[in-house]
Amino acid sequence: MNNHSLKVSSRIAVLDVGMYIFRYVSDTSAPKNSSLSLHQAPIGKGAVDFFPASGITRNTLTAPGDCIIVRIKGAQASVLITEYHPEGESAAIQLRIDQINTSPAGPKPGTTQKANAPQPVRxxxxxxxxxxxxxxxxxxxxxxxxxxxxxxxxxxxxxxxxxxxxxxxxxxxxxxxxxxxxxxxxxxxxxxxxxxxxxxxxxxxxxxxxxxxxxxxxxxxxxxxxxxxxxxxxxxxxxxxxxxxxxxxxxxRAAQVSPPASPWSDTETTQIFRNS
Structure with a gap:
């Protein structure tokens, strides 16, 4: 594949402080030779750290199951998401972004577990x-x-x-x-x-x-x-x-209010800018 046969599209995700996991989701129509890369974009004042899973280089997702954990520090920051498609492949990569729960675990000091408290998973x-x-x-x-x-x-x-x-x-x-x-x-x-x-x-x-x-x-x-x-x-x-x-x-947890399904759908957390 040469550069002239590539179709490149990009978008920017603006994220609040926290931890996120960017994951290439398996899909029956997943493109076979396309890839997606992540880099910090110049929107926002925060810092971005990337922690790629084993086997991933240059913050590039190439196959379903690939994932990168992204940490936003200090203030809101942005991630540039760039897709590369060879000639003949037009299907978009199914990228999923989830915010990692960072709420404190366990009971608060001074509280006791009730007899009917939920049991740990296996x-x-x-x-x-x-x-x-x-x-x-x-x-x-x-x-x-x-x-x-x-x-x-x-x-x-x-x-x-x-x-x-x-x-x-x-x-x-x-x-x-x-x-x-x-x-x-x-x-x-x-x-x-x-x-x-x-x-x-x-x-x-x-x-x-x-x-x-x-x-x-x-x-x-x-x-x-x-x-x-x-x-x-x-x-x-x-x-x-x-x-x-x-x-x-x-x-x-005994009772929870459902959080936003994903930062993609929470406009208070994420803004998406596209340039195809």
């Missing part, structure tokens, strides 16, 4: 642990908090996961290294490479994310447990301590 954690190999646990600790055995990689399966909500997570294998990002069911980290995980982060995403609460703990070697909270990257005090144990809990 989470199955798969991990590769130093000297122990591949381990699977359900609704419990993956790894041993009181040891120094590396938890080198993991995935989280959400049993009976409802539509329009998912768990997103990332990890780094070294201070200031590029993050690996995944959605529920996908593996991050390594196996049998003796590489530590030095930081992790978790968040709920999707239209119904606000209907669930995310909590849990992560333990880095020789350190007390750290509480899992949305939009919070966890690491040891030096940023080099290795992850040894992980526990996650997702609990349905």
């Amino acid at each position: 989470l199955k954690l798969h991990g590769h642990i130093e000297t122990r190999g591949d381990i699977v646990v359900e609704n419990g600790w993956l790894g041993a908090p009181n040891t120094l055995l590396r938890l080198e990689g993991f995935s989280v399966d959400w049993k009976d996961q409802p539509q329009d909500v998912s768990l997103a997570y990332l990890c780094r294998s070294g201070k200031n290294s590029e993050p690996q990002i995944a959605l529920a069911g996908q593996f991050v980290g390594t196996r049998r490479q003796a590489k530590p995980i030095t930081s992790v982060a978790f968040a709920l995403t999707g239209q119904r994310a606000a209907h669930y609460e995310l909590s849990g703990q992560a333990v880095f070697g020789g350190q007390p447990p750290l509480a899992v909270a949305a939009d919070k990257e966890l690491s040891g005090p030096n940023g080099t301590e290795q992850l040894v144990a992980l526990r996650l809990v997702i609990t349905p």
